[in-house]
Amino acid sequence: MISYITIGSNDLAASAVFFDSLFGAVDGTRAYSLDKMIGYSFGPENPMIIVTCPFDGEAATHGNGTMIALAAKDRAHVDAVHALALKIGATDEGAPGRRGKNFYGGYFRDLDGNKFNICLTS
16 A cells, blocks of 8 residues: 655646646645645645655656656546646647546646546546
8 A cells, every 4th residue: 555655846836726726637736845845735644745845955857757647537537637737837648538448548747747647447
């Protein structure tokens, strides 16, 4: 079971604006804010996502092959969250669409280059 996922940020204030909006669209809420870290909750039975300035003081970088997938309610939700992400500063990594028989998703990168997917599986 995953307790939480951590991603790095080089501008926590800008990331807060981005993720407050993005995670709000998938029923996430800001659970706490510290000087160098913000935690987002998706309910007591789900992992948190923590956005943080790296502890070592070095620049935050994204991992090649690393991605966080957010669960959508339906295809319209995938489309809406993907569009919202692009509107608030994300870069497109793949427009929403079918990928395989039972998968519909859209891909984007946040302000620091971390890769996300909003998807529906059935």
